[in-house]
Amino acid sequence: MIATSAAANPFFMNLDQIFVLLRNWLVGFLPVALRPAAGVVLAVIAIVCVFPGLFALTTVFERKGLGRIQNRLGPNRVGPFGFFQPIADGIKSLTKEDIVPFSANAVVHFLAPLVLVVTVFMGFAVLPMGRNMVLVDMDSGLLFFFAMGAATELSVFMAGWSSRNKYSVLGAMRAVAQMISYEVVLLLSSVAVVMITGSLSLPRIVEAQNQYSGIFPHWYIFTPWGLAAFLMYAIAATAETNRSPFDLPEGESELVAGYHTEYSGFKFALFFLGEYLAMFSISGLGATLFLGGWSAPFSFLQFVPSWIWFFGKVMLSIFVFIWMRGTLPRLRQDQLMNFAWKFVLPFTLLNLLVTALWRFMGEGWQRWVVCTIILAAAYIVMGRLGMSGRHIGRRSYRYAE
Amino acid sequence: MNAMFYLLAAITLAGGLATVLLKHLVHSALAVTVAFAGLALMFLQLDAQFAGFAQILVYIGAVAILIVFAILLTRGADLPKHGVFSRTWPLGLVIAAGVFAVLGWAVISSAGAIPQQNASPSVTVHDIGIALVGRYVLPLEILALLLTAATIGAVIVAMHEKERPGS
Numbered sequence: 001m002i003a004t005s006a007a008a009n010p011f012f013m014n015l016d017q018i019f020v021l022l023r024n025w026l027v028g029f030l031p032v033a034l035r036p037a038a039g040v041v042l043a044v045i046a047i048v049c050v051f052p053g054l055f056a057l058t059t060v061f062e063r064k065g066l067g068r069i070q071n072r073l074g075p076n077r078v079g080p081f082g083f084f085q086p087i088a089d090g091i092k093s094l095t096k097e098d099i100v101p102f103s104a105n106a107v108v109h110f111l112a113p114l115v116l117v118v119t120v121f122m123g124f125a126v127l128p129m130g131r132n133m134v135l136v137d138m139d140s141g142l143l144f145f146f147a148m149g150a151a152t153e154l155s156v157f158m159a160g161w162s163s164r165n166k167y168s169v170l171g172a173m174r175a176v177a178q179m180i181s182y183e184v185v186l187l188l189s190s191v192a193v194v195m196i197t198g199s200l201s202l203p204r205i206v207e208a209q210n211q212y213s214g215i216f217p218h219w220y221i222f223t224p225w226g227l228a229a230f231l232m233y234a235i236a237a238t239a240e241t242n243r244s245p246f247d248l249p250e251g252e253s254e255l256v257a258g259y260h261t262e263y264s265g266f267k268f269a270l271f272f273l274g275e276y277l278a279m280f281s282i283s284g285l286g287a288t289l290f291l292g293g294w295s296a297p298f299s300f301l302q303f304v305p306s307w308i309w310f311f312g313k314v315m316l317s318i319f320v321f322i323w324m325r326g327t328l329p330r331l332r333q334d335q336l337m338n339f340a341w342k343f344v345l346p347f348t349l350l351n352l353l354v355t356a357l358w359r360f361m362g363e364g365w366q367r368w369v370v371c372t373i374i375l376a377a378a379y380i381v382m383g384r385l386g387m388s389g390r391h392i393g394r395r396s397y398r399y400a401e
Numbered sequence: 402m403n404a405m406f407y408l409l410a411a412i413t414l415a416g417g418l419a420t421v422l423l424k425h426l427v428h429s430a431l432a433v434t435v436a437f438a439g440l441a442l443m444f445l446q447l448d449a450q451f452a453g454f455a456q457i458l459v460y461i462g463a464v465a466i467l468i469v470f471a472i473l474l475t476r477g478a479d480l481p482k483h484g485v486f487s488r489t490w491p492l493g494l495v496i497a498a499g500v501f502a503v504l505g506w507a508v509i510s511s512a513g514a515i516p517q518q519n520a521s522p523s524v525t526v527h528d529i530g531i532a533l534v535g536r537y538v539l540p541l542e543i544l545a546l547l548l549t550a551a552t553i554g555a556v557i558v559a560m561h562e563k564e565r566p567g568s
Contacts, residue, residue, distance in 0.1 A: 139525050
């Protein structure tokens with residue numbers, strides 16, 4: 001390897017492990033019996049602080065980026081370039097009156113945002129955020145992640161139903177139907193990675209990708225099945241987090257704000273936080289499964305600390321989310337369901353077969369050719385079949401020409 | 402049997418009791434979710450990670466959602482005026498007691514059939530996978546066939562009925 005000398009430099013090694021060392025140093029002040037528990041508590045505190053901080057930053061970047069895409073300035077009054085906007089928003093949501101509708105189901109209405117935020121935070125427990133930086137190294141970490149993701153659906157339903165508002169219920173039904181449909185795809189596209197790695201443990205999956213041929217890494221996205229699975233995962237992740245173009249559950253023009261219409265003040269802020277945290281965790285999982293997690297994109301960049309790569313990949317995915325939101329129009333409900341069940345799901349199932357083929361064809365160039373041809377042919381045939389009988393002419397403008 | 406076990410047992414039982422005693426159907430559905438979660442935690446406490454997470458994924462993520470969807474899509478979540486409890490509840494109690502007795506008898510009598518193990522067996526996901534496609538491959542395939550049939554049945558039920566020429 002080219003970068004061994006740089007990576008073995010003690011300064012860079014310490015920088016790579018700085019958070020682990022910091023935690024060990026802090027825990028060292030305590031009696032030995034308390035150390036393991038204190039280490040876990042410190043890691044939890046770090047997660048609970050870092051990701052909401054990233055959330056605050058992301059809201060500014062999102063509003064600035066959308067402003068840029070829409071040819072306007074975005075927030076620019078609070079602090080330099082509007083960067084203190086999230087602080088102002090936070091103070092506003094904390095001090096706002098908490099309104100609970102008269103006919104609402106008070107207990108369920110109160111519990112819904114808590115269930116959402118707690119289950120979303122649990123997902124971070126198994127994500128490896130750097131070398132040796134994973135809170136719980138579980139044998140079945142991926143399963144844990146999806147189990148927690150499944151529990152968030154219930155909180156969405158609780159919020160919508162307990163508000164006793166037709167917009168809330170409609171939004172919740174849309175959201176749950178959408179999340180169930182795309183969760184199947186999310187799971188099945190991840191299964192491809194599990195089939196190749198032979199493990200459900202996320203650190204193990206990252207280690208399997210942290211190898212290099214020449215200067216190029218063995219990330220799963222650089223294989224035919226991995227690319228297909230990654231694209232399907234990205235589509236499903238966008239739908240799962242209710243982001244544009246799949247943001248029907250919150251379609252402002254039809255549903256006011258969807259399932260959190262009747263929430264105000266800090267409870268609304270919790271929903272907002274929960275949605276962004278879900279974006280972070282699902283991007284983190286995507287980076288872990290397909291983009292090599294904390295491993296460097298080129299072997300000569302291995303001296304850069306691993307956590308920088310992980311958070312860089314997560315922020316890159318967030319940027320793509322924002323970009324898509326500024327670019328794509330919203331789908332219709334029937335288009336959403338047709339797309340999920342008639343294109344994405346069959347393609348993901350086919351990709352599982354291709355992955356098995358890849359696994360058993362052994363090393364060599366043949367498997368690259370065969371798998372690429374099968375996937376490309378399936379993509380073209382299914383796309384043509386899906387679009388047959390539909391005549392899409394030139395787009396006509398009424399006012400903009 | 403430690404404090405954790407009794408805590409989880411209390412949560413599970415409370416969830417189960419709330420399910421049958423609460424008057425509102427959606428509340429019952431949410432209470433049964435609590436019972437499911439308690440069971441999942443019980444599995445985790447017994448070091449059965451796979452069973453615990455599968456319980457959360459399948460029961461909370463799918464079954465509970467299916468129940469609330471069924472409630473909302475059928476007769477609405479509003480309370481009926483004449484009360485929700487059936488008048489034949491003593492019969493239900495007898496049936497429940499009978500089922501519980503059979504289950505309890507089966508569990509107690511099976512304790513002697515299994516050799517006593519001192520060390521708790523460590524079952525990884527890998528072992529479960531090997532067992533599923535090795536020794537238990539036939540039951541797995543039969544289940545897969547059953548689920549496929551159920552899926553096709555659901556699609557047929559949901560399909561638009563074609564207009565018959567005569568009617």
